[in-house]
Amino acid sequence: MTRIFSGVKPTGHLTLGNYLGAVRRWADVDQHRAEALFCIVDLHALTVDHDPGRVRRLSRQAATLLLASGLDPELCTVFVQSHVDEHARLSYLLECVATDGEMRRMIQYKEKAALERKRGGSVRLSLLTYPVLMAADILAYGTDEVPVGDDQTQHVELTRDLAVRFNQRYGHTFVVPRATRPEVAARVMNLQEPTSKMGKSDDVGPGVVYLLDEPDTVRKKIMRAVTDSGQDVAYDPEERPGVSNLLEILAACEGSDPAALSEAYTSYGALKKDTADAVVELLRPVQDRHKQLCADPSSVEGVLREGARRARAMARPTVDSAYEAIGLLAPSDG
Numbered sequence: 001m002t003r004i005f006s007g008v009k010p011t012g013h014l015t016l017g018n019y020l021g022a023v024r025r026w027a028d029v030d031q032h033r034a035e036a037l038f039c040i041v042d043l044h045a046l047t048v049d050h051d052p053g054r055v056r057r058l059s060r061q062a063a064t065l066l067l068a069s070g071l072d073p074e075l076c077t078v079f080v081q082s083h084v085d086e087h088a089r090l091s092y093l094l095e096c097v098a099t100d101g102e103m104r105r106m107i108q109y110k111e112k113a114a115l116e117r118k119r120g121g122s123v124r125l126s127l128l129t130y131p132v133l134m135a136a137d138i139l140a141y142g143t144d145e146v147p148v149g150d151d152q153t154q155h156v157e158l159t160r161d162l163a164v165r166f167n168q169r170y171g172h173t174f175v176v177p178r179a180t181r182p183e184v185a186a187r188v189m190n191l192q193e194p195t196s197k198m199g200k201s202d203d204v205g206p207g208v209v210y211l212l213d214e215p216d217t218v219r220k221k222i223m224r225a226v227t228d229s230g231q232d233v234a235y236d237p238e239e240r241p242g243v244s245n246l247l248e249i250l251a252a253c254e255g256s257d258p259a260a261l262s263e264a265y266t267s268y269g270a271l272k273k274d275t276a277d278a279v280v281e282l283l284r285p286v287q288d289r290h291k292q293l294c295a296d297p298s299s300v301e302g303v304l305r306e307g308a309r310r311a312r313a314m315a316r317p318t319v320d321s322a323y324e325a326i327g328l329l330a331p332s333d334g
């Protein structure tokens with residue numbers, strides 16, 4: 001059976017963009033068709049300046065929201081990265097396979113490091129090595145497919161390079177994975193800045209709809225979304241990014257096509273109102289389920305405990321064989 005691995009970094013509250021672009025598909029499609037692992041990648045949240053309490057809260061919240069969104073622990077494995085030692089164990093071995101030049105070429109590293117320096121801060125070494133840890137996340141599980149957004153495809157390419165290089169040098173150990181992009185993923189953009197993605201880390205409230213926003217807040221944010229000059233409603237992401245984003249969101253909620261939808265509207269106001277209603281209805285069951293799960297925190301803890309146990313059992317043999325293949329002496333039993 002195909003094995004899928006994907007990760008959510010607990011650096012911000014989950015957004016409508018995360019849900020429509022990824023999580024909904026994990027729940028509706030991926031967990032049913034493959035052996036799927038979904039990981040709260042908390043170690044990755046430590047690569048930039050962070051608040052320990054916030055990382056802990058966001059990790060618990062992300063796990064709860066994944067379950068509230070329909071990930072079913074009977075069908076897939078939901079767990080926290082730091083609960084499974086194999087990630088860090090394998091990461092070190094892969095650091096011995098990756099090169100310094102390769103790491104410094106990563107676009108995300110260059111961008112984030114530049115930003116950090118501009119702020120007068122220092123760059124953590126883990127920001128540079130982060131893609132190697134991501135490779136370890138993926139390779140430890142014999143993953144075939146990694147569903148990720150465009151911003152992560154370079155990291156998956158690196159993962160493939162490291163897997164191939166390791167296998168060539170030390171003998172076949174890793175499955176070489178590939179990045180997948182769902183054909184119909186909604187690409188949800190920031191409502192105030194429709195040329196950049198609605199990410200969870202940018203922390204600019206008004207353009208980002210969070211999964212736990214109250215209905216009134218959702219409505220306000222959508223009604224205040226920037227639209228484009230021009231009057232008619234047309235789907236043209238290049239020339240009319242604001243309106244196209246609203247059409248994209250509404251189409252994703254309804255399971256229809258944004259270009260076809262545009263025909264039905266003659267004013268921005270009506271489009272915004274319908275989009276706001278659709279998003280409120282989309283989020284309602286997720287929020288209800290989230291509330292129920294929060295009232296019973298031990299059930300979420302139980303899911304994570306069992307998830308980590310399963311993940312460990314899957315990763316352990318692969319990581320052990322990598323340790324042996326690379327030349328480390330196996331500990332003797334007893």
Ligand code: TRP
Pocket residue numbers: 005006007008009041044133134137138146147148152155
């Ligand atoms: N780097 C990913 C992000 O920033 C998160 C991530 C970490 C990930 N490890 C992963 C995604 C493994 C897919 C597979 O979004």
